[in-house]
Amino acid sequence: MTTQFVIDGLKAAIDGKEILKGINLEIKGGEIHAIMGPNGTGKSTLASALMGHPKYEVTEGTATLDGEDLLEMEVDERARAGLFLAMQYPSEIPGVTNSDFLRSAINARREEGNEISLIKFIRQMEGKMKDLEMNPEFAHRYLNEGFSGGEKKRNEILQMMLLDPKIVVLDEIDSGLDIDALRIVSNGVNAMRSEERGFLIITHYQRLLNYIKPDFVHVMMQGRIVKSGGPELAERLENEGYDWVKEELGIVDETVGQA
């Protein structure tokens, strides 16, 4: 059975302020969806609400992964059910080495007594780090501590590769990446494309979508998906900006949640 991720009428609030005003989106295994949209329109909020960030309160709607209700689950259960979010601003965790963290995350998906062997783990980790052209020392560094913006993004992709999720949400994975890193990270994502895996890619730039060809492009404004199309939509946005969309839809202020 191929993966099926369905978001239906999702509304979410932060500090009592409604940010997501009803999101509908369906992602099947093998598909790549891109979400674009001006700053402050709710893109990261959507990602956080799906993952279950404690600050975001889902007030209405559902999100199901292969029929299972994600929103009923704790954050860690959502991850184990197959959801992965590469965050716009990954946390730094001092004192916890990247490799200890990765091993804990892998073992969290395995039965007690059936933990991954150290040798096998190291082989896997080193292999993926090589694919991402990461210096092996990053395995022993404390998780994200003192990583540059681009290094953090690469580390998010490393986690994605090792955790083998069904639905991947990438929140501005391209921000802070230099030209070479953008290519490397995109190759990493493309290598993970499969019939069982769906992607939701949040980005501001067509650049990324040249490397990772989306099947669908959605525009977000005012906490809603206001327009959807194919790859040509991203190209037009890159060339012309958002004004034409706003005009077409009669939107004056595209942001959401601003007093």
Next chain:
Amino acid sequence: MSTQLTTPTDRQSAEALARSKGEPDWLVAQRGEAAELAGTIGWPKPEKVRIERWNLTAVGRYEKPAAAGAVSELPAIVRELVSEGTENLLVQRNSGAVWKQVAGELSGKGVIFTDLETACREHGDLVQQYLFKAVSKDEDKLTALNAAIWNGGVFVYVPKNVEVELPLQAILYNDDQESTFAPHILIVADNHSRVTYVDCVITDPAAAASPFVHPSIVEVFVKPGAHVRFGSIHSMGETGVDMTIRRAVIENDGRIEWIIGDLNDGNTLSETKSVLKGQGSTSDAKVISVGKNAQQNSLTTQAVHFGKSSDSNMVTRAVMKDSASAIINGITKIEHGATKANGVQTEKVLMLSPKARGDANPILLIDEDDVTAGHAASVGQVNPEQVYYLMSRGISKQDAERLIIYGFLAPVVSEIPIESVRGQLQRLLERKLEG
């Protein structure tokens, strides 16, 4: 019943006890004087902790130690702490030494490793030069009390140019809380010598729990060019009060490394101070503490710089659970004339419950211009963003918090230079954190 005296001891009984143990006259006199002092001066007054509210009177009575015939006769809780082999091992039970052994090769080189009572009898002249010379008996009631009643204890002497490869290990424990348990540890490392000393101070959990006080003093003399590593883990029971004063005097180009694990279950006053007397002398102090229940901890590290180009580094990290509290003081003092001195310190407290309390007080007192100094301090709770991040990778909340807590302590634990101490600390830490 423990001895419950407002003045914990008096001149007559201190002198009588010393005489009955066959102690030399100078020591009998020192104890008598100290006992009298103890009746007249006050307890130490650490920042923001009222230790006089603790039960400080249960000093107990002297119990004559009965020597163990073999290591195998020692209780399991002691045997499991033997990490350095039994070649160089000293064990104190309650009021005195019950086991001691030192490798023939070391005694052949002139190294002394014995209990302090024996050292006072057999090496009186040497001991007298150093005993109560780093810590003065009239500083406060605690130092006077220790001077009056100290028992068992440890004496280490390493002659000039001798390097002791293996750590010397002492295990000090009490299993009768009515007995006086008041060690004094004295270490003298002569010019260009090297030595590592490690100890564990514990309570037998099977012992009947009643209040007890552990007034303890550590004095370390680091002679020119000598290098001393001192590792100590305290893990005494809930009914105990641990008051331990550690002090080192470091001469030219000497170095001391302190590794302290304050893991008691009872109230704790722990003070670790390096007096950097000599030019180019250096000190590195690492202190780890975990508090639980309603435990109160006053943890102080201090470096006093007199020597030019002297260097000190102090790190304290504490995790407080339940309604435990930790008041952490770091004091870097650079005296006038200590040019090119450098002193840095960091204190951090992680609180695991809303009722836990932490306080970090970094203090720099600098009377010289040509120096460098720095401090950092933080007190906080487990960061929910970090928990969320780890959980978003499938790690359970409990494991995420564990990773963060161990991560908080890891930068200090992983740098502990003595492998056995690192291992023991890790094991005891886990026990206290999970328990």
